[in-house]
Each structure stands twice: as structure tokens, then as C-alpha cells.
Amino acid sequence: MASPDPSTTATATVMAGIPATNLSLYRAIRFKVGDPAALLVLPMPGGGVERLLIIRDIEMERAKRHARADAVRCPADFEPAGGLSGDRETATAQSVAQCLVSRGVRSVRADRTLPLIFAHFIEQAGIALQCDTELGVLERRSKDSQELDWLREAQRATEGAMQLACETVARSKASADGVLVHDGAPLTAERLRAIIDIHLLTNGYENPESIVACGAQGADCHDHGHGQLRTGEPVIVDIFPRNRKTLYNGDMTRTVVHGAIHPEVARMHAAVVAAKRDAIAAVRPGVTGQSVHEATLAALARHGYAAGQPAQQGVAVISHGTGHGIGLDVHEPPLLAMKGPALVPGDVLTVEPGLYALGIGGIRVEDMVAVSATGCENFNTLQESLVWA
Amino acid sequence: MASPDPSTTATATVMAGIPATNLSLYRAIRFKVGDPAALLVLPMPGGGVERLLIIRDIEMERAKRHARADAVRCPADFEPAGGLSGDRETATAQSVAQCLVSRGVRSVRADRTLPLIFAHFIEQAGIALQCDTELGVLERRSKDSQELDWLREAQRATEGAMQLACETVARSKASADGVLVHDGAPLTAERLRAIIDIHLLTNGYENPESIVACGAQGADCHDHGHGQLRTGEPVIVDIFPRNRKTLYNGDMTRTVVHGAIHPEVARMHAAVVAAKRDAIAAVRPGVTGQSVHEATLAALARHGYAAGQPAQQGVAVISHGTGHGIGLDVHEPPLLAMKGPALVPGDVLTVEPGLYALGIGGIRVEDMVAVSATGCENFNTLQESLVWA
Numbered sequence: 001m002a003s004p005d006p007s008t009t010a011t012a013t014v015m016a017g018i019p020a021t022n023l024s025l026y027r028a029i030r031f032k033v034g035d036p037a038a039l040l041v042l043p044m045p046g047g048g049v050e051r052l053l054i055i056r057d058i059e060m061e062r063a064k065r066h067a068r069a070d071a072v073r074c075p076a077d078f079e080p081a082g083g084l085s086g087d088r089e090t091a092t093a094q095s096v097a098q099c100l101v102s103r104g105v106r107s108v109r110a111d112r113t114l115p116l117i118f119a120h121f122i123e124q125a126g127i128a129l130q131c132d133t134e135l136g137v138l139e140r141r142s143k144d145s146q147e148l149d150w151l152r153e154a155q156r157a158t159e160g161a162m163q164l165a166c167e168t169v170a171r172s173k174a175s176a177d178g179v180l181v182h183d184g185a186p187l188t189a190e191r192l193r194a195i196i197d198i199h200l201l202t203n204g205y206e207n208p209e210s211i212v213a214c215g216a217q218g219a220d221c222h223d224h225g226h227g228q229l230r231t232g233e234p235v236i237v238d239i240f241p242r243n244r245k246t247l248y249n250g251d252m253t254r255t256v257v258h259g260a261i262h263p264e265v266a267r268m269h270a271a272v273v274a275a276k277r278d279a280i281a282a283v284r285p286g287v288t289g290q291s292v293h294e295a296t297l298a299a300l301a302r303h304g305y306a307a308g309q310p311a312q313q314g315v316a317v318i319s320h321g322t323g324h325g326i327g328l329d330v331h332e333p334p335l336l337a338m339k340g341p342a343l344v345p346g347d348v349l350t351v352e353p354g355l356y357a358l359g360i361g362g363i364r365v366e367d368m369v370a371v372s373a374t375g376c377e378n379f380n381t382l383q384e385s386l387v388w389a
Numbered sequence: 390m391a392s393p394d395p396s397t398t399a400t401a402t403v404m405a406g407i408p409a410t411n412l413s414l415y416r417a418i419r420f421k422v423g424d425p426a427a428l429l430v431l432p433m434p435g436g437g438v439e440r441l442l443i444i445r446d447i448e449m450e451r452a453k454r455h456a457r458a459d460a461v462r463c464p465a466d467f468e469p470a471g472g473l474s475g476d477r478e479t480a481t482a483q484s485v486a487q488c489l490v491s492r493g494v495r496s497v498r499a500d501r502t503l504p505l506i507f508a509h510f511i512e513q514a515g516i517a518l519q520c521d522t523e524l525g526v527l528e529r530r531s532k533d534s535q536e537l538d539w540l541r542e543a544q545r546a547t548e549g550a551m552q553l554a555c556e557t558v559a560r561s562k563a564s565a566d567g568v569l570v571h572d573g574a575p576l577t578a579e580r581l582r583a584i585i586d587i588h589l590l591t592n593g594y595e596n597p598e599s600i601v602a603c604g605a606q607g608a609d610c611h612d613h614g615h616g617q618l619r620t621g622e623p624v625i626v627d628i629f630p631r632n633r634k635t636l637y638n639g640d641m642t643r644t645v646v647h648g649a650i651h652p653e654v655a656r657m658h659a660a661v662v663a664a665k666r667d668a669i670a671a672v673r674p675g676v677t678g679q680s681v682h683e684a685t686l687a688a689l690a691r692h693g694y695a696a697g698q699p700a701q702q703g704v705a706v707i708s709h710g711t712g713h714g715i716g717l718d719v720h721e722p723p724l725l726a727m728k729g730p731a732l733v734p735g736d737v738l739t740v741e742p743g744l745y746a747l748g749i750g751g752i753r754v755e756d757m758v759a760v761s762a763t764g765c766e767n768f769n770t771l772q773e774s775l776v777w778a
Binding site for chain 2: 021035089110113114117131194197198201202206208209221244289330335338340
């Protein structure tokens with residue numbers, strides 16, 4: 001197919017939003033700011049494109065130094081005939097439309113994240129707007145070497161927090177009634193979360209509420225857990241912190257038991273570890289997320305476990321997919337689940353099979369892997385046993 | 390004007406996105422989750438509306454208990470003929486369109502934050518979509534009593550961190566060459582930020598990088614500051630943490646000097662404090678954000694200071710507006726600046742005049758106020774002097 005003539009099509013690409021929260025925009029410009037901004041990829045008369053960043057005036061100098069853009073402007077540089085709104089987001093959207101008009105752009109391609117106010121002002125200016133629902137999705141999935149380094153670094157920090165958390169559980173004392181005691185006071189899910197949070201903060205990470213789910217609480221795979229931790233019960237610890245500078249996330253899970261391990265808990269754990277191993281062995285370019293999940297299901301089935309929702313006392317099932325893409329979002333495409341798409345080099349994925357049983361609780365073990373040219377690299381090195389004493 | 394007949398117009402309102410980052414959606418449902426969701430306000434045959442929340446399947450039970458919605462469904466409940474995508478966000482957008490079709494909706498009103506992928510699938514289903522750029526803006530500005538409580542609480546926590554920070558500076562020792570020393574080591578901007586961060590984390594707040602800008606660094610009002618703090622120089626401390634449960638933000642600034650205060654710094658500080666007082670005195674319903682900013686400018690002018698960018702050694706200017714709305718975002722409408730709109734009861738605002746001079750640095754003092762029926766309530770009680778010893 002012949003490539004279109006830019007002088008007749010004059011199609012620009014627009015991304016917009018607040019870079020601190022629109023992470024597709026942040027990734028494109030690698031510049032974090034809490035005010036509205038827009039990146040316009042404009043066709044040039046002689047061919048090629050110009051990446052023009054429109055950003056709040058007082059951020060322009062910093063953006064010129066650090067942002068990935070050919071030129072940096074502010075909304076006041078593109079004031080429409082009726083003037084700019086006194087509202088910062090509206091003014092940014094107005095200036096985007098005005099800039100496109102001044103450059104003779106007649107159609108715009110936008111990604112799925114574009115806030116509707118930008119589409120509104122672009123269309124009001126008589127410019128056709130097309131949503132390309134796949135634009136940016138594969139780009140964000142295929143991590144470059146800088147992103148892989150940042151994700152490795154995040155997972156390393158997550159492993160440090162995990163080791164601290166699991167050892168804190170395992171090395172606690174148990175009171176006569178089975179409650180764990182740490183530093184003279186009952187060890188609760190809330191206290192363990194605070195220990196994890198402070199460790200991560202001092203290493204440069206912010207940490208959304210970790211899952212610390214003890215015993216029966218763990219049967220609901222999204223119960224974050226509360227109250228006292230007890231000896232002889234599995235404690236799911238799931239930590240997913242974000243590096244405060246790079247914004248990339250770690251994500252891992254281990255399950256720890258203080259004291260005696262119930263035989264069914266040990267059996268569930270062995271099945272989950274085998275499923276994680278088989279799922280990771282299946283990860284390579286071209287294989288679908290669904291196939292990886294099927295490897296998990298097959299391994300669990302060999303151990304006598306099926307998929308479903310926990311419904312019967314003591315009968316363990318897997319109640320979720322095998323994992324998800326991770327990067328700037330903790331959850332991002334692709335899914336390792338039914339309908340999950342073919343994997344590509346640079347996909348970074350969690351692999352996190354789990355088993356959940358009413359009355360017993362949950363077992364989950366989670367690593368992070370990166371799809372390579374021929375297979376995958378596991379970013380985790382920490383042990384996966386239930387025993388951390 | 391007669392109200393439209395819902396049976397013929399069948400207009401629904403749609404909000405969508407990830408509630409943890411689309412804060413307009415979070416505010417509407419008061420339910421935080423990191424996966425895509427949508428709130429459909431659907432006209433009912435007999436009049437009235439139904440608030441239907443579409444959310445990831447495993448979050449449904451939690452949402453039924455806690456989210457502000459009449460009904461909770463998941464994407465699989467609204468599968469189109471061609472099936473749902475294996476991508477979670479695409480599937481959510483597809484299910485929104487399918488739900489609207491099944492309810493006979495022919496037009497949709499959406500707010501400015503709607504991600505374009507939702508508009509795309511709604512329009513593909515043959516439903517007209519209108520962006521109402523003002524929808525939700527006044528609603529978010531007019532804080533209800535729960536929100537005012539949460540903002541008061543956030544500002545109280547911010548004051549605790551501020552007092553700790555300013556007293557840490559003021560009570561440090563100065564080495565022979567003027568560098569501040571705290572606990573046996575030089576007190577740097579980075580160390581003071583870590584002290585602030587840990588204090589806030591233990592009180593339930595996450596804290597984006599605070600501004601700790603000493604001396605000449607403070608002349609750029611958005612320089613976050615780095616390196617050693619020194620005696621005899623103004624240190625701007627600007628802290629804006631977010632409550633981890635409510636997601637509402639605090640935001641305040643004080644300027645502290647260790648040791649001797651330069652006469653021009655004292656003069657700048659007196660002008661800034663007077664400007665803050667006059668600006669707050671101007672805040673009431675119906676007054677524009679521009680008028681409040683003009684009160685700031687008038688007070689500074691009476692002290693001999695004008696607006697502009699710092700350009701001349703030792704000549705102080707104000708280089709930004711007076712303040713901004715605050716709530717779920719640290720920066721949200723309205724602006725207290727030129728073109729700022731009329732204030733409404735429930736607006737919560739920062740009032741933060743500052744003066745900046747090359748070679749000297751910056752002075753900024755910032756409170757948070759809520760517009761009441763007749764004036765405003767100042768959420769701050771902490772002293773505003775340069776002296777904290």
C-alpha cells in the first residue's frame with residue numbers, strides 16, 4: 001500500500017490529559033506533571049513529524065529540559081478568537097484545537113485514553129477525530145530496555161519488602177491462644193502493612209494497601225485482610241509498590257505460615273508452585289495469554305484442583321486468571337486468562353496462580369516475568385516456600 | 390421550560406474510567422478500584438433514573454456493599470453479539486454500549502473526563518454522544534459536608550507535618566560554614582522530605598514530593614529544592630499529602646528561616662502575610678477568582694511589589710496566581726487568578742501568595758479555606774511567622 005501524502009491528509013495524532021495520571025501520555029513524554037498537557041504529533045510540510053508539547057506556562061522550562069518533545073508551548077501561545085477559558089483544562093483543550101487549525105490539520109487520530117473534552121474542542125473546530133482503540137496499547141506492552149530496568153528495580157525493592165514481611169510473621173511468637181506477637185504486641189494485618197509501607201517509603205516507593213490476608217480471610221482473593229495474624233494459618237502477602245521517580249510498579253505474592261502447616265495447605269501450596277512453574281515455562285512470544293492460563297489450569301488439575309468460586313468448606317479452587325501485564329499500571333494489558341492475546345517481546349507479566357478454600361483460606365505465589373525473544377526472564381529470586389523462620 | 394419526556398428522549402448519562410485515577414467517577418460512586426468501571430444513569434420507563442455500575446466481576450460484591458449505585462453488574466452481563474474483548478478496558482466499553490442499546494437509550498451525555506474508548510463504542514452502537522464540558526465541574530466544586538470534613542482532616546494532618554518540618558529546620562545547629570546540622574548530619578532538602586513523608590505515612594497519608602527550597606532555589610516557585618539547608622536563608626516548605634482512605638488532599642506552605650533574618654526577607658514576608666489576609670477577606674460566594682487575586686496584587690502593591698517573572702537580582706515579584714481549588718485533585722477548578730470564575734459555597738481553595746527574587750529566594754505562605762454562605766472558613770490554625778525556634 002502506498003503511504004498517504006501528508007500534504008493532502010494532514011492527519012495529526014493527539015494525546016492529552018494530566019501526565020501524572022494519564023500514564024500513556026506520561027510514557028510518551030516521560031515527564032511528570034499534575035496539570036493538563038497535550039502531545040501533538042504534527043505532520044511537517046516536507047514530510048516527517050514534529051512532536052509539540054502544550055503544557056502549563058510555569059512548567060515549560062522544566063519540560064524543555066526533560067520532556068520527550070521537539071517543541072514546548074503553553075496554551076496562551078494558541079489563543080482562539082474568543083479567548084481562552086479561565087479553567088486550566090478547558091484552556092488546554094481549546095489551545096490544542098487552535099494549534100491544529102493553525103497547522104492546517106484536518107483529521108486527528110487519538111488513543112483510547114483521550115479525555116472527551118479534548119475530542120469536543122477538536123471536533124468543534126471542524127476537525128475529524130478518529131479513536132484508534134489499539135493505538136498505544138502494543139507500544140505500552142513492548143517495554144524498552146529502560147522500562148525493563150525500572151521494572152526489575154521495582155521488583156527487587158518489592159522482594160526486599162516481602163522478605164521483611166514474611167520473616168516478621170515467621171519469627172513472631174505465638175501466644176497461648178494462637179495470636180502472633182511481635183515486639184510485645186499482637187501482630188495484625190494493619191501493623192504488618194505499616195512495616196511494609198515504611199520499608200518501601202525509605203527505599204523510594206509509595207505502596208497502595210498491601211494484601212495481608214490470614215486464614216479464612218484469604219479465601220476471598222481480593223480481601224485485603226484485617227486484624228490479628230495467627231499461628232498455623234496461611235497468610236497471603238501481596239505487595240505492589242510504585243517507584244516514586246520512575247512510576248513503574250512491582251507486584252509479587254508469597255504465602256507464609258507461622259508454626260505447624262496443615263496438610264491440605266501444604267498440598268495446595270505444592271499445586272500452586274507447580275502451576276506457577278508450568279505457566280512460566282509456557283511464556284514466550286506468540287503464545288496466547290489464554291494458553292499460559294491453560295498451563296496453570298492443567299497443572300492444578302493434575303493436583304486435583306479445578307477452577308470456580310470457593311463454595312464448599314475445605315474444597316480449594318482457583319478463582320481468577322493466571323496474571324496480567326504490568327508497567328506504569330499495576331494492571332494493564334495483556335491478561336493471562338481466557339481470551340488473553342498473543343504475547344510479544346517486552347510484555348512484562350505477573351504469573352500468580354492461587355487456590356482458595358472456604359474455612360482454610362488462600363495460597364497464592366506470584367512472580368514477575370518479561371517476555372524475551374525466545375522465552376522469558378523471571379525478575380524474582382526470592383524463595384517461595386511457606387516456611388520463613 | 391417543560392421537562393423533556395424520558396420515553397422519547399431516552400438520554401442517559403455515562404461516566405467511566407478507572408475510579409482510582411478518574412476522580413470524578415470515584416466521587417460519583419465513592420468506591421475505589423484499580424480496574425475499569427462505568428456508571429450509567431439510566432432513564433426509567435416510569436420516570437426517575439437508575440444508577441447502574443458496571444465493574445469487574447470480582448469487585449461486584451464489595452461494590453454492592455460500598456458503592457453509591459442502585460445496581461451493580463459486570464461486563465459479562467452485557468455481552469454483544471460478537472462477544473467481549475479479552476482486554477478489560479475494551480470489554481468494559483463494549484458492555485456499556487450493549488447495556489445502553491438493551492435499555493433503548495438513543496443519546497448519551499458524558500462529562501469531560503470520559504476516556505475516548507467509551508465514546509467510541511457508544512457511537513459505534515448508533516447512540517448519539519454529547520460532551521457536556523461543564524457536567525460535574527460545579528458538582529465537584531461544591532463540596533458536601535463529608536468532603537469538607539475530609540479536607541479539614543487532611544489539612545490538620547498537613548499542619549502536623551508542617552510544624553515538624555519547620556521546627557526541625559529552626560532547631561538544627563549551624564556549622565561554621567552555615568550548613569544546618571540535624572542529628573549529627575547535614576540537614577538536606579532530601580532528609581527533611583523523608584522526615585515529612587514518614588510522619589505523614591504513619592498518619593495515613595501518601596505524600597508526593599514536598600517542596601523544600603532553600604535560599605536562591607526558592608526564586609523558581611516550582612523548584613522542589615535539593616541539597617543542604619543553610620542558616621540565614623528562607624526555606625519554603627510546601628506539603629500536599631493525600632489521605633489514603635478518603636483520597637482528599639491537604640495543601641499548605643510556610644517559610645522558615647534558621648537564625649538571622651535578612652531585612653528584605655522580613656519585608657517580603659510581611660507583604661505576603663498581608664496579601665494572604667486581604668485575599669482571604671475577599672473570599673465569599675459570587676466574588677470571582679480574579680477579584681480575589683486582585684486583592685492579593687493590591688496588597689502586594691501597597692508593600693511595593695508587582696507581578697512578573699523574577700528577572701532582576703534582589704527585586705521580588707509574584708509569579709503565579711493566588712491559589713486554586715482543591716479536593717480529590719490538588720489542583721482543580723476554580724483558579725484564583727485572572728479569568729477565575731465566580732465562587733460558590735463549598736468551593737475549597739488554597740490562598741498562597743508568594744514573592745520571589747533572584748539571589749534571595751522565595752517567600753510563600755499558604756492556607757486552605759472553604760467558601761461558606763457568607764464568607765469563608767480557614768482550615769489552618771498554624772502560625773505563619775518565619776521564626777519556629
